[in-house]
Amino acid sequence: MDMFATSDSEVDVERLMHEIRAAVNGNHHTAGPGSPERLTGAEHEPGSLILQPVFHRKQNNQYHVNDLLRFHGEEFLRIAYRALLLREPDPSGMAHYSESLAGGRFSKIDVLASLYSSPERRRNQVRLAGLWLPLTVGRLERIPLIGNVIRLMIRLPRLLERYRQLEFSLTSQQQRIIDHQNRSHKELTDRLAEVHESVQAWMEHQQSLDARLRQSEETAATRLAEAREYIDRCTTKLNKHIDRCTTKLNKQIALQDETLLQQQQELQQVKSQTDAQLQQLLLGQEQTLVKVVTQQRELMTQGRTLSILLEEIKQNASGVPRPDLSPIAADEEAHLLDGLYASFEEKFRGERDEIRERLQVYLPILKNAEITDAVLDVGCGRGEWLELLSKESIQARGVDHNRIAIEGCRNLGLNVVEEDALTYLRSLSAESMNAITSFHLVEHLQFEVLIGLLDEAFRILRRGGLLILETPNPENFMVGSYSFYADPTHRNPIPSETLKFLLESRGFGIIAVMKLRPWDAARIEGDSEIVKRFNEYFYSAPDYGIVARKP
């Protein structure tokens, strides 16, 4: 049997120690510690004060009545039940015997006798020695009169003995109660002192913490205020600094803007000056180039003339006259101004592209007449018309007296002949050409040469062949009074009516008189007669062309 009321898994040291202490206390009244027995019943709570001995049930179920009589009160009844009936008392039995004992009707011997005489005890085979004598005495005491004598004779001395035992027992119990209370009081006092010290220490610690906390809070508040003040000061200083910096920066920016603007203006000025200088330079370069070309041409012309003259001098020196060289010399004399005129035309005639654009107006006339070859351009100059015809696959030839112009045409791969116009026309067969064109030539000719040119043109054109002439229009006052005379080789301006008359008089039929490129953009706005006349006189076509056909 396990000695401890603990399970294997749940050992309670406090409970064990209480049991040990209870056993120690119990040993003062029972056997010595040599017999390790169960100390208490399970009903004894740890730490409780035990005033009665502990009952130990015997394995052989044999007791002496004194084993049970040392218990008192309800504890006696419980022990008697456990010992004799092997069970706890039932409530009714417990109540019955308690009342009997409390009312003095039953003694403890009577209770034991009652339980001992029960069938339950007999079944359990529990034996109780020492019961017969006190039971017998008790029964004798109940006999009237005799009982009183017996009681006086037997009970009185026993009663005195019991009284002394009771007195000792009660005194001992009182002393144990007092000792127990004193120990408990001392333990409680010690524990309270420990708790008090701990609480005191913790309270002091708490107070210390509170004080530190308050101090920390105050310090923190002070520091916070200082920090805020510092931040405010810093913010103010910073704002001032920012303002100063901003002002300074704005000034610098304004200054830089001004400087930049000034520099831009200076740059623009420099650029304008540079552009002007560049323009001037280009102009000068262009002029220089023209001069160089002009001088080259003149040099070439003069060189050729010089070689002819040298040849003539040699002949004269050898005494052999060369009459054949005179006409040559005369011819060369006629070419002395070729370079000059070529340069003149470069400057005043206009750009090649512009001239080609102007001459486009005559192409439809040739196409309408289904002319695809045998076109002769008299006074072809730089060859712009021949270029147009070549692009249109119309076979054409040019003739010009100016060697510089002829050389330029040949460099462009054009079919040209260097010859005097009238001389060349006279060399051509009659009715051999489909069209004869001549742009800005007739105003350079003497009247007789002009008539001769018209007659030769009529001769060599096939029937239906076209003659196209273009010349400045003297109806435009600016042309007739000013620009016509810009070319010193111009002889007379020829009004369109005059040229028309001359053509018709030499046998041509007039197809069209084309007033070319009037200055419409420059015309003055208005419907008045003066405005009309002014626009007609000054902004009418500067050139005109006449298309004539050989009938």
Next chain:
Amino acid sequence: MFDKSIIIITPWFGGFAGGAERLARDMARELNKRGVKTFVFTTCCSSPFVNWWHNDYEPGVCEVEGIETRRFSTGNVREPYDAVINKLRGGKPLSTQDEHDFFKYGINSPDLVSTLVEYINDDYELIALPYFHGLTHSVINEYPRKISLVPCFHNEPQFYWNATERLLNNAKHIFFNSPEEKQLTISRYGRKVGRRIVESVVTGVGVELAAGNGLPDGELERLPESYFVYAGRKDRGKNVHVLCEWFHDYATRFNHNTKLLFIGEGDKSLIPTANHFIDFGFVSESKKMQLIKQSKAVINLSENESFSIVTMEGWLCGVPSVVSAACPVTRNHVRRSNGGLFVSNKDEFCLALNYLEKNETLRRDLAANGRRYLAREFSYDVVLSRYLHELAAN
């Protein structure tokens, strides 16, 4: 990760294994195992119970059980210390100068104290122990708030000396071995030293059964059939004389064949000549464990314990403990763990031993409870983490 090295300063190391030295040795060993480089600085003294003012060891660096140990010469003057001891024995009151002499001329080493200046920096944490010996006072007072203290306080006269207050004030951290030790310190010095005691941590002491300890059964010959064990210094301060008296009573009244084995050094004269007392003296750790393992219980009636490792060792070996109810430390260990019994007088002692001797189930359950308590509260992982957490805090 704790990235500093630790220097443990203890008065002696490598010879006599008292509680403080064991604490230092185990802590150094386990810290090294966990990658925290730990050294021991100590004196050339081998034990406080021999001629401790002599240099039993050579000064210099050596290795003790795998721990790099640096020894320094002891101070050679002992007369002032002896004078104080004589006063104590005569029950005479001590002056402040006496207290000073007690610590200055006890186990100490001026060389060690002066050398520490090289190690007071951010690379090292220094821990000194125990408070009872002069070396601890010297190093901590020389370098105020630079060296931590494991005081191992007991309720004894030296605890109440003024020098203890100074020590507490100058220590960097204070590590208590038990709540009772801390409570004792608060009661005495709470108001004087202030909150740093209240805020100090109770680390406990690491207690684990070292691997390899414990010899195979049968290797110990001629052991009694039934015996109890006292493991520790034989000293009146440990109530060994009381233990002898009470056990004599138990053996006489309950079981003549039951023996009490004494393990450890100390005053042999305390043990009466009787058949039921056997003194093994100093034994190896493994032999000690084996002896404890086969015993019925470990008994420790000392009332001055700051932690009581020997109480724990019983649990480690599978036996319960019997301790004095008058010792708050051991009593509360037993209460908290449900791992043994605490007795307050001879009768309780006898009954307690009798129950334990006759009830194997009870012994096993109590020991199992104690072992669980150790694993929960005093495994090295738990204890060292408390130390390192505190040391790493600043």
